Amino acid sequence: MIDNVELTLSPSELENSGDMKEDVYTLLKRMIMKREFTPNERLDAYEIAKQLNTSRTPVRDALNKLDAEGFIKTFPRKGTFVTGIYKQDLIHLFQYREMNELYALELGFEKLCVQTAKFELEIAKWDEMLKAEEYDGTLIMESDVLFHKHIVHSTDNPIMINLFENVNCHVHIARGYYLQDTQRMLEASQEHKAILNNLLDKNKAGAKAALKQHLDNTLDGLLKMIAIYKIF
Template identity: 55%
Template sequence: MKQDYTIKLEEIKLDEGDIKNGVYDLLKKMVMRRDFTPNERLDAYEIAKKLGVSRTPVRDALNMLDSEGFVKTLPRKGTFVVGMYKEDVIHLFQYREMVELFSLNVGFEYLQKNIAVLENLINYWEMIQNDREYDRGEIMENDSKIHKFIVASSENPKIINSYDNLQCHVKVARSYYQPHKRLNETHQEHKQILQSIEKGDKEAAKIHLKNHLENSKENLLSQLELTKVF
């Protein structure tokens, strides 16, 4: 699929001192927004030509995306956008369940003390959802903040950093498969988690969080089966 990168240039500032990061930010945003098709080959020369930059910052940006798992470079074949498959979704949610449930368990008191933060995030979700012209990226970002806050309650830097790296791939999965009808269900599930924390019922909060993750996973898998994108 041919891309008009010149239109996308309005989204970033390619300052001479930070061209690599500018190109990286642009390409990452395009991948996460589905501007590229899964398994599409990315031509560094073509991208550099369209952006009006040398190939070096483009190659550097593609290498950064490769290290994060967004693209994959195959010797003598080129660089391709990584697709999201059934096994990827399952593995993502196995990891999320392990980390988020652990964090909620060890960080329950932290969540209780800072319940206002979680409540504000969930209320903001509702406000976005009620806007007919809501920004899909904004609501995905808000959802990420809710779950990242739960993980942050672990107060374990290694867990938090590892989870942060995973979130980019979760967003890619959501951008492909999550339909509008799931938004209200997700909001209600978030509220159940919040209410359990407010009541001081750790076990109920863990059950609601586990159910929420399971429902999200099954929704993504069902959409994958229906759309056959990959």
């Protein structure tokens, strides 16, 4: 585990919703997901409160919530650290994603076949961004999340949707490591198009096979990145 690095937090980054605890929670969670706090980095509640110009109470409350969700881990007499995502964690996460998303596609297939415009929009965003010499990896990631969210939301099942959101947050952290791999982004775009084409053809088996292939390829890419960076 590494020592806490200098933070660059500013009160202006808070949402200012009127609920300081929720605003601090949202900010810290967003920073973890964008890897502005890196895996295994130590978080200091006092330092965070000082930089955000707030008391330690909303910071402690936010950290407790993040701990309960698995984004951080507090060790007695050692401190609070951002949770790392390891090889076995990713395998387990993607086993769940496959179970959830393939069943969601099965359950919501008829609805998805008439909502293909949503997928076409996200694919068009990817194609447009990838034309540029440099692209914003965060926007690519957000578009990818929306593509998969459409599949799960088609079920109208609040439990499946909520579980997907929770799991996807953890995948989101690791996914950031290959966002600048243009080749992988091009491959992922083609995989999304394969899912869409099968929906347009009303080919359920084909759409499920394309989705499974995409999830398998994404997991494989993430595992390779973990092996390269060796920072988890």
